[in-house]
Amino acid sequence: MAGRSTPRLGIVSSLCWLVLLLAAIPAAWAQAAQASSSRALQPVIETARGGQCVADPAFMRRNHMKLLMHQRDDTLRGGIRTGKHSLKACIACHASQSSQSVTAEPSNFCQSCHNYAAVKIDCFECHANTPANSAAQPQVKP
Amino acid sequence: MNIVLNKLQGGSRGHYQLLAGLVLMLLLGVSALLYIEHHGHIVTGMNNQFVWGLPDVFSIFLMLSGTGALTVALLASVFGKVEYEPVAPLSGVLAIAMVLTGLLLLMLDLGRPDRASQAMIHFNPKSVLSWNLYLYSGFMGFVGAYLWTLVEPGMRRFTPWAIGLAFAWRIGLTTGTGSIYGFQVARQGFDSAIFAPMYIALSLSYGLAVFVLVLLLACRNNNIALGDALLKRLARLQVIFIGVGLYFVLVHHMTNYYFTRNRDFECFILFDGGIYTTLFWLGQILLGTLVPAGLLLHPGIAQMRVRIAASLALVVLGAYAQLYVTILGSQAQPLPLFPGRQVSSSFFDGVVNSYTPSLSEWGLGLLGLAMVGLIVIMALRLIAFLPQRLDDAALQKHRAKQALAAS
Amino acid sequence: MKHDNPTPANEAATSRSGRRGFLAAAAAGLTGIALAPGVRLIEIAQAAPAGAALSAGASSKVRWGMLIDSNQCSADCKACVTACNSENGLSGGTLPTDSQWIRKLEIKEVRSGRKQYLPMMCQHCAEPPCVDVCPTGASFKRADGIVLVDRHRCIGCRYCLMACPYKARSFVHAPVTHQKPDAPRGMGTAEACNLCVNRVDRGEQPACVAACTASGHAAFLFGDLNDPSSEIAKRIASYPTRQIRENLNLDTGVRYLGI
Numbered sequence: 001m002a003g004r005s006t007p008r009l010g011i012v013s014s015l016c017w018l019v020l021l022l023a024a025i026p027a028a029w030a031q032a033a034q035a036s037s038s039r040a041l042q043p044v045i046e047t048a049r050g051g052q053c054v055a056d057p058a059f060m061r062r063n064h065m066k067l068l069m070h071q072r073d074d075t076l077r078g079g080i081r082t083g084k085h086s087l088k089a090c091i092a093c094h095a096s097q098s099s100q101s102v103t104a105e106p107s108n109f110c111q112s113c114h115n116y117a118a119v120k121i122d123c124f125e126c127h128a129n130t131p132a133n134s135a136a137q138p139q140v141k142p
Numbered sequence: 143m144n145i146v147l148n149k150l151q152g153g154s155r156g157h158y159q160l161l162a163g164l165v166l167m168l169l170l171g172v173s174a175l176l177y178i179e180h181h182g183h184i185v186t187g188m189n190n191q192f193v194w195g196l197p198d199v200f201s202i203f204l205m206l207s208g209t210g211a212l213t214v215a216l217l218a219s220v221f222g223k224v225e226y227e228p229v230a231p232l233s234g235v236l237a238i239a240m241v242l243t244g245l246l247l248l249m250l251d252l253g254r255p256d257r258a259s260q261a262m263i264h265f266n267p268k269s270v271l272s273w274n275l276y277l278y279s280g281f282m283g284f285v286g287a288y289l290w291t292l293v294e295p296g297m298r299r300f301t302p303w304a305i306g307l308a309f310a311w312r313i314g315l316t317t318g319t320g321s322i323y324g325f326q327v328a329r330q331g332f333d334s335a336i337f338a339p340m341y342i343a344l345s346l347s348y349g350l351a352v353f354v355l356v357l358l359l360a361c362r363n364n365n366i367a368l369g370d371a372l373l374k375r376l377a378r379l380q381v382i383f384i385g386v387g388l389y390f391v392l393v394h395h396m397t398n399y400y401f402t403r404n405r406d407f408e409c410f411i412l413f414d415g416g417i418y419t420t421l422f423w424l425g426q427i428l429l430g431t432l433v434p435a436g437l438l439l440h441p442g443i444a445q446m447r448v449r450i451a452a453s454l455a456l457v458v459l460g461a462y463a464q465l466y467v468t469i470l471g472s473q474a475q476p477l478p479l480f481p482g483r484q485v486s487s488s489f490f491d492g493v494v495n496s497y498t499p500s501l502s503e504w505g506l507g508l509l510g511l512a513m514v515g516l517i518v519i520m521a522l523r524l525i526a527f528l529p530q531r532l533d534d535a536a537l538q539k540h541r542a543k544q545a546l547a548a549s
Numbered sequence: 550m551k552h553d554n555p556t557p558a559n560e561a562a563t564s565r566s567g568r569r570g571f572l573a574a575a576a577a578g579l580t581g582i583a584l585a586p587g588v589r590l591i592e593i594a595q596a597a598p599a600g601a602a603l604s605a606g607a608s609s610k611v612r613w614g615m616l617i618d619s620n621q622c623s624a625d626c627k628a629c630v631t632a633c634n635s636e637n638g639l640s641g642g643t644l645p646t647d648s649q650w651i652r653k654l655e656i657k658e659v660r661s662g663r664k665q666y667l668p669m670m671c672q673h674c675a676e677p678p679c680v681d682v683c684p685t686g687a688s689f690k691r692a693d694g695i696v697l698v699d700r701h702r703c704i705g706c707r708y709c710l711m712a713c714p715y716k717a718r719s720f721v722h723a724p725v726t727h728q729k730p731d732a733p734r735g736m737g738t739a740e741a742c743n744l745c746v747n748r749v750d751r752g753e754q755p756a757c758v759a760a761c762t763a764s765g766h767a768a769f770l771f772g773d774l775n776d777p778s779s780e781i782a783k784r785i786a787s788y789p790t791r792q793i794r795e796n797l798n799l800d801t802g803v804r805y806l807g808i
Contacts, residue, residue, distance in 0.1 A: 076699055079607030079691060081750055088730050126700050126735030128728040182736045184722040189645035193710040193720065253705015253720065253737030260685040260702050271684035271708055327678060327797055328714035477716050479669075479793055480656050480808075487669065488630075488643045489652040489716065495645070 043116040044107040050093035054084055061113075068123070087123075092131040103129045144543050145228040146530040147293075150522035156363040161519065167512035174505020175250055183253060187500045191490050192473050194251075196499040199465045200507035201247040203348065204514065205278075205319050206341060207461070208240030209312045210349015212285060214376075216312075219288070219305040224544040225372065225537050228529035229357060234289045235527055236356055237349075238282050239517040241315075245278045247510045270321045277315040284308035293525060316342045323468070330407035331472025336397070340390035344464065347383035351457040354380065356518065358451055360528060369534035370444035377438045377450060384435045384457065391426070391464070407475050410494070411467060418471040421463040430460010470497060612675075612694040612802065613744055614774040615758070616781050616790060619667040619807035621768035627653060629668050629769070632760030636745060638729035648719035648734075650742040651757055656808075665807065668757065668768075670742035671696060671717035672793065673802035679709035679718060679741075688739070694774075694802050695744045703738040710739060714794050717741045744802075774802065 053060060060067075071085040083089060094102050094109040102110040103124050110129075114121050152158075178185060188195040214233040218226035226233075249258050266272045288304035291297040317338040324337030354376050361368040399408040411418055434453035437443075443450060476492050479485055485492035522528055633651045634641040643649070651670040657663070673696045679688045680696065687702035688709045698709075698718075710718045718741045725735050731747040734740055745755035753759070758769040772781035784790070790804040 072701055073699075074606070076697065076701070077689065077691065079693065079746075079750060080604060082604045091730070126725070126728065126733040126738070128730040128733065130727075130730075132730040182723045183720070184646055189722070190648070190710065190716075190719050191645055193707045248706075253707070253739075254703065255705075257685075257702070257704045260687075260704055264686045264702060266681075266683055266686045268681040269684045269708070271682065271706060275684070322708075325682070326712050328712055473711075477714065479654070479715065482659070484657040484659055485654055486657075487652045487654045489649045489669075490645065491652070491654060491669075491716065 043113040045112065046094075046096050046107065046109055048093045048109070049095070049097070053093070087127060088132060091127075091129065095129075095131050100131070101129045145532070145536055145540050147228070147231065147526045148528050148530055149524070149526045150360075150364065150519065150528055152523065154363050154365075156359075160359070160363065160515070164512045164515040164519070167508040168516065171505050171507075171509020171512055174502040175509060178502050178506070179255070185500060186503050187498045188503075191495040192470065192497040194469060194473070195497060196503040197247055197251040197506045198469055199462060200510050201244045201251070202319065202465055202469065203461055204240045204244030204247065204510055206316065206345040207348045207352045208237050208242075208244055209281070209316045209319075210345035210347065211240060211353045212237040212308065212312055213346055213350055214353055215285075215288065215305060216309050219301055220309055224541050225375065227544070228532060228537070228540065229372075231289055231292050231527040232357065232360065232522075232529075233353055234285050234292075235518055235521045236353055236514075238285050238289075239514045239521070240352070241278055241281055242517065243510050243513045245274075246513065247506060250506060250509070270318050270325060273318050274315075274322075277311065277318050281308065281311045281315050284311050289525075289527075293527075313342065316345050319345075323472075328477060329472045330398070330404045330475060330478060331411075331468065334394065334397070336390060336394050340387075340394055343383070343386045343390045344461070347380070347387040347457060348461045350376070350380050350383055351454040351461075355451065355454050355458070358447065360522075361532065364528060366529060367531045367533040367536075369532055369537060371534045372532055372537060373447075373450060374444040377443045380454070380457070381435050381438045384431055384438075388427075388431050388435075391431075403478070403481060407472075410475055411471050415471060415474065415494075418467050418474060422467045422471075425463025426460050426467060429456050430463055431457075434460070473497070607691045607693040607695070607750075609692040610775060612774040613749060614673070614694070614772065614781060614802040614804065615744075615755075616770040616772075616784055616804050616806065617667055618768045618770075619665050619805055621766045622653070622666040622668065623766060624655075624664070624666055626764055626766060628760040628764040628766075629653075629757035632756040633670075633742070636729070636748075636756035637732040638725075638727065638734065646722040648721060648740060650717075650719065650740070667805060667808065669715065669717075669793075670757070670803070671713075671744075672715050672799070673744060675800035675802070677799065678712040678714060682708045682712040684708065691746075695746055695749070696741075697743050697746065698739050698741065700733065700735065700738040700740070705737040705739065707739060713741075714797055714799070 054067075055063070067085055068087070072087075074080040075086075091102055096102070096105065096108045099105045099108055102108050103121060104111075106112060106115055110121055110124075150157075152161075186195060211233055214226050215230040215237070217223040218230040218233075249255055252258060261272065261275055284304060284307045288301065288308050291301040291304050320337035320339070320341030323332040324334055326332040354373075357376075358368070360366065395408060395412070398404045399412070411422055413419060415422075434456045437449055437453040440446065440449070474495050474497065476485070476490070476494065479491060630649075630651055630653060631641070633639070637650060639648055639650060651668055654667055654669045656665050656667070673690075673694055675690075675694065677688070677690055677696050680690055683689075684706060685702045685704055687699040687704070688696070689699060690696050705720065707720050710716075710720055718739050720739050721734060721736050723736060728734055745753075745757075748755060754762075754771045755769075758771045761767060761769045770781050770784065772779040774782055774785070776782055777786075784806075785804060788806055790806055791808050792799070792801045792804055793808070
């Protein structure tokens with residue numbers, strides 16, 4: 001009994017492995033192709049306008065959310081406005097050259113990384129996503 | 143207790159009809175909720191003049207009825223009325239379901255419900271809404287503990303502790319609910335200490351009405367014999383509670399009328415408020431208070447099951463009318479910025495505002511009611527809370543046995 | 550992957566502000582052509598003004614207030630309302646769901662028919678009912694007396710709208726776009742006059758005050774109530790000023806003459 005079922009089992013399991021292997025090859029190829037192409041899977045980081053950010057990119061990638069959360073209470077509740085961590089200053093530097101915004105297009109600065117990380121940005125429900133004194137700021141809200 | 147408690151079996155036609163109705167209401171309610179969340183409150187009838195609308199009416203009704211629904215359990219376990227013991231678990235389940243859903247409706251009506259956790263992280267000791275979070279969860283916790291002491295073998299000795307804490311918490315909770323309005327100095331319709339005791343009194347009436355309606359439905363759908371003795375007691379109790387509620391309402395309105403500074407508001411509610419006047423006299427006083435009390439006073443009331451159900455349904459409708467008049471009527475009146483002078487502006491100062499609830503707000507209300515029903519049914523299916531029989535003979539035996547055990 | 554490669558900074562012992570100023574000037578010079586018209590990096594980089602006041606934050610030594618002379622407010626002028634709408638990005642609409650941070654009240658004496666006018670906004674009470682009732686503490690009073698809504702925390706329960714005796718608060722019912730950078734506002738939160746806190750922190754006056762002065766009526770006076778030498782404190786000491794709904798004992802920061 002055991003002897004007769006084993007070969008059948010062996011054939012079935014080998015076939016399964018073969019199918020998996022065959023499926024994996026095109027998948028790996030596509031992965032490699034995508035990694036090398038500039039399609040939407042990778043975040044597109046547009047060059048900022050200004051000189052230097054308040055901290056280096058590695059620090060900012062990990063900690064910008066903490067800076068934002070801590071600073072907003074200092075500014076709003078404490079009235080502390082040093083300008084160094086001003087959100088308006090961030091936006092003025094990082095706004096896209098083409099759309100004048102940090103979130104209008106999927107490739108704009110904040111939106112692109114956040115799309116990649118699948119983290120919804122809540123800030124711009126309230127905050128202006130364009131710099132002050134720019135052509136993108138109409139005088140009165142439509 | 144010698145009356146056996148069973149789980150809800152279901153299977154009857156009435157049960158499936160009820161379930162189907164509740165699920166339909168739930169689906170309508172969820173779609174209304176998603177509609178409001180997506181488009182914002184602009185799609186509701188609420189605006190800067192009518193800040194809290196129909197969802198708040200439903201929410202407060204559920205909160206009041208929820209705390210009131212515990213009355214029977216309190217009578218059984220705190221005040222020693224043993225004939226209510228078999229239905230005490232049902233009372234507890236209903237209380238938890240209604241308070242939970244009332245709080246849920248409040249949270250779903252928020253402008254930013256995704257931030258509801260902020261209320262848990264940041265506590266404002268002066269804000270009644272902040273207290274509410276702890277009052278409601280504490281109430282549900284204590285009632286849950288009470289139910290556990292009822293069903294868990296060997297935990298019966300803790301029942302008085304659990305129900306005592308639930309009782310104290312219940313008083314605090316309803317005081318808090320009333321104080322949401324009572325603490326507001328801005329409006330003539332609020333600004334009164336009487337809101338706290340008034341809401342306690344009203345919660346007794348509304349809660350008992352909802353409880354008895356649910357009891358009648360449960361007995362009918364599950365073939366539980368419901369005796370006349372129990373119903374007669376409940377009917378009498380309901381009349382007393384209606385009376386107490388009416389007393390506080392009368393005192394509130396009389397005092398408001400007496401104060402010259404509030405008289406224009408009272409005249410608005412009592413005489414020339416349009417829908418609010420109609421709802422007050424017809425809905426709250428006549429149909430919600432006088433008619434049910436009169437109907438329930440009949441000496442042979444226990445046999446008139448339809449009359450009982452109709453009277454209690456009228457009490458519930460009267461509850462909605464009362465809350466509509468209290469919560470919305472106070473918002474219809476303009477704020478007295480310059481008493482005695484006529485004020486007008488672009489922001490609707492000085493004018494009586496009008497409010498029409500939108501369909502989506504009715505949807506939210508339906509969501510609340512559906513959730514109460516579904517939570518109760520689910521709880522009864524999972525845990526044995528339904529008494530097997532409540533006829534006179536069984537209750538008499540139960541009372542005799544308890545008396546023997548006590549002596 | 551494209552990178553933003555900033556110039557590696559050789560961090561010497563230069564002070565932070567000095568480095569920022571230098572780099573901003575250098576960047577402005579180098580990238581001036583590429584910038585969108587109107588963006589001035591120096592202005593942004595040096596957002597902190599010369600005074601140290603802003604880095605220290607709001608102080609309780611100061612209490613900002615306004616004195617409004619109703620006698621100067623005329624029937625046909627709406628300069629303060631227009632200025633506020635423009636400053637804060639409000640639509641200026643008057644639908645029941647539209648936000649209005651300031652409005653003009655017409656008050657008519659019933660018996661005589663005499664009318665007077667005054668602007669009405671958040672009164673910035675010392676004992677604000679809106680702060681008392683807010684479940685999350687989003688509605689708060691800053692140290693210098695300005696009552697604000699922390700929209701990061703606001704859950705949109707609208708209790709403050711119910712509780713305000715002056716109907717100063719509005720609720721944002723619909724999604725908002727094209728906000729002013731100085732006036733963030735979004736759907737689902739409460740809002741009200743914030744005494745132009747951005748302008749005040751820069752040492753300017755609120756927009757309504759500036760507009761009223763510019764219009765020639767000069768009904769508004771803004772200043773520090775705690776400073777006995779300020780114009781507003783001197784006037785309050787000399788003239789019988791009143792608060793609206795004074796009996797509520799809220800000690801408002803906005804006082805009125807002529808009511």
